[in-house]
Amino acid sequence: MNELKQKATEIRKEILKTVHHAGAGHIGGPMSAVDVLTYLYFNEMNINPEDGWNEHRDRFVLSKGHSAIGLYATLAVRGYMLKEELNTFDAVDSRLQGHPDMTLLPGLDMSTGSLGQGLSAALGIALGAKLQNKSYRAFCMIGDGESQEGQIWEAADVASKYGVDNLVCIVDNNKLQQFGWSDDQVKRNAPLEDPSARWAAFGWHVISIDGHNFEEIEKAFKEAAEIKGKPTVIISNTIKGKGVSFMEGAYLWHSRVPTDEELQAALEELDKEAVQ
Incomplete structure (x- = not known):
């Protein structure tokens, strides 16, 4: 577990340095997702960075594609590319565009960015494995704000209907969307929802x-691997900007791009946290 924590800290540092270097990119959502991404790529998924297109590999779809830098940093630390390539993020002709492009980089299993579509893609991948009697699994991370898209629930309904138990959806439930819920000028009410109850109503096995x-x-991913006859959703309760106190x-x-x-200050805080 300590090794995973160290990897997560390394990934968070790469996110911050990359966005700063590029002068563009997202920080809050990638930082909240890092720990689950770390576990998936270093401990859970059947993958091999040296054979990124292996047909038997597990697949991962980052439906909240604007958090691509979190995935790129994870792939770099995992060995899919040199960390120096992160310096090309969001540049013309880079393999690391602002949203994932599956045609450019091994380890990217779906091009995403139009919110709400990724779960449908992951469902198709999982169904394809079932129909071909193959053992690989499909994992999909969605945002809690993204869960307001109707297509998410169309996919959830179909996945339950066909008992797609090789599909695991992770909701990065950081409870904070792009513009927040209220400020001095605009007043919005945060949605009143119980994500566990909602997913359970669609026939999914729910873990919070x-x-x-x-x-x-x-524990959650081990439990998900044992569930048969229905898909699993992991409600991952997180903090947007996790790891840096003034971002959380x-x-x-x-x-926002850090000065x-x-x-x-952020890198120093992460270094201090890493040695505790």
Whole structure:
């Protein structure tokens, strides 16, 4: 578990440095997703960075595609590419575009960015494995804000109908969308919802966890692997901007670029956390 925590810290640092270097990108959502991404790529999925297109590999779909830098940083630390390539993020002709492009980089299993579509793609992948009697599994991460898209629930309905038990959906439930819920000018009411009850109503096996606790993350994925006859959803309760105190829970960091001083402060805080 300590090794996973160290990897997660390394990935968070790469996210911050990359967005700062590019002068563009998202921070809040990628930072909240890092711990689950770390567990998936270092402990759960059947993958091989040296054979990224292997047909028997497990698949991962990042439906909340604007958090691509979180996935790229994870892939880099996992060995799919040199970490130096992260410096090309969002540049013309880079393999690392602002949203994932599955034609450019091994380890990217779906091009995403139009919110709400990724779960349908992951469902198709999982159904394809079933129809071909293959053993690979499909994992899909969606955002809680993205869950307001109707297509998410169309896919959820179909997955339950066909008992697609090789499909695992992770909801990165950081409870904070791009513009927050209220400020001095605009008043919005946060949605009143119980995600566990909603997914259960669609016939899914539901697991709710602290998405920053590796013990709970491990237990959830082990449980998901044992479920037969229905898909599993893991409600990963997280904090937007996790890891840097002045970014946590602040919607302004959804896509803000840190200044030189903010970057230095954030990296120092992560280093201190890593040695505790």
